[in-house]
Amino acid sequence: MFLADKYSSLLPFHHHHSKPSRRQQQKGEAHRFGTALAARLRGLLPLPASPLAALVRVADLLALTLAEAGPALACSGEGAAVAAHLDAGVALLDACNAIAARLDGLRRRRLLASLALHLLLSSTSPSGRTRARAALADRDPPAPPPLPWLPFEQPRGQLTAAARVLAAVDAVSSLAAAAAATVLAGGPATFPWVSGSGGDLPWAEPFNALSGQLAALGAGEVRAVDEAVRRLASALDSGTDNEGAVRAAAQEVGRRTEELAPRLDRLSDAVGGVFRAALGLRNAELGCLMVGPAGKPV
Numbered sequence: 074m075f076l077a078d079k080y081s082s083l084l085p086f087h088h089h090h091s092k093p094s095r096r097q098q099q100k101g102e103a104h105r106f107g108t109a110l111a112a113r114l115r116g117l118l119p120l121p122a123s124p125l126a127a128l129v130r131v132a133d134l135l136a137l138t139l140a141e142a143g144p145a146l147a148c149s150g151e152g153a154a155v156a157a158h159l160d161a162g163v164a165l166l167d168a169c170n171a172i173a174a175r176l177d178g179l180r181r182r183r184l185l186a187s188l189a190l191h192l193l194l195s196s197t198s199p200s201g202r203t204r205a206r207a208a209l210a211d212r213d214p215p216a217p218p219p220l221p222w223l224p225f226e227q228p229r230g231q232l233t234a235a236a237r238v239l240a241a242v243d244a245v246s247s248l249a250a251a252a253a254a255t256v257l258a259g260g261p262a263t264f265p266w267v268s269g270s271g272g273d274l275p276w277a278e279p280f281n282a283l284s285g286q287l288a289a290l291g292a293g294e295v296r297a298v299d300e301a302v303r304r305l306a307s308a309l310d311s312g313t314d315n316e317g318a319v320r321a322a323a324q325e326v327g328r329r330t331e332e333l334a335p336r337l338d339r340l341s342d343a344v345g346g347v348f349r350a351a352l353g354l355r356n357a358e359l360g361c362l363m364v365g366p367a368g369k370p371v
Contacts, residue, residue: 103234106145107275110138110241114279120286124256124293125336128249132343133248139350142242143357151235153238155358158239161223162355165246168221169348170254175220176341179257179295182212183330183337188300190327193309193319206309209302220258223250225265232273232347244280251348252287259292294333301325 113134120127146155189208192201225247228231228240247265264284267277306320308315 083301096350098252099234102145103237104275106141106238109141109240110245111276111279113137114276114283117283118279118286120283120290123336124290125295125333125340127287127290128252128256129336129340129343131245131249131252131283132340132347135245136343136346136350138242138245139347139354142238143354145238146235146357151233152362154235155361158242159355159358160241161239161246161251162351162358164221164223165351166348167342168223168246168250168253169351171218171221172176172257173341173348175217175253175257176187176337176344178214178217179333182335183298185209185212186298186326186330189302189305190323190330193323203307204370206306209240209306209309212302217258220254221250222254222263223247225267227268228274237273240274241276248284248287248321251284255287255290255294257295259296262288266290294336298326298329298333301329302304 079332117130117134186210189205192208194206195201223243223246225244228236232240244265244267251262251264254260264287266284267274267280301322305319305326308318308322311318
């Protein structure tokens, strides 16, 4: 017993390590969150040639960022910062709903273009052309409202663990909203830019690189379909003596709409994922407000 007591400090199983404080644990979790985000941002580049595919990538990134933000907050006890972020969560949910509605509108327009092709190709009579032209005209409803903009406020000063996580959430949310406005509506949009590097915001540099590339995108596939439909409508309006132009324009509309369909479906799924993740983060934030700094209910 005496020897065991005397040499206990040399025995590995008697080593005692001080447990990290809750504050240290939260800082470590926030650092891991930021480092993982930086790696994912770098992994998104180079962007695909399709603007819609690029937007899907950004939406998937946002959904994953939101999903991991809740555990990273880890009920930090920073109730004021978490409570102040609740309104931003509501704005993000509203933006998801607006983007989903815009996608529904694009789907409707694609279906009307497909209907016009069916009417045109199934009948060579003047009535078939008339009905096809009417279907194309129905594609042009009143202009929808602009998609919401989610402003990003550059964080200042020394950031707490919770502030680092929430800054990342807001930055990626703003980036996704700006990309959606550009790709789905043709812009213009204000893309966020993050000042800062090092320990607080290790993801700033790859974030800015991605933001710059997304800002250069346009409404590629959406605009291409609209232009093809305009050419078909113009060919139909020119009369029956221009069959070659009608046939060529119809083939282009068919090709463009066929390319568009799966990309819209994939983007719709991605937006749904963002909505669910945003709800999950909101629930986590509300849960944090009901837990005190020591992890006990308040």
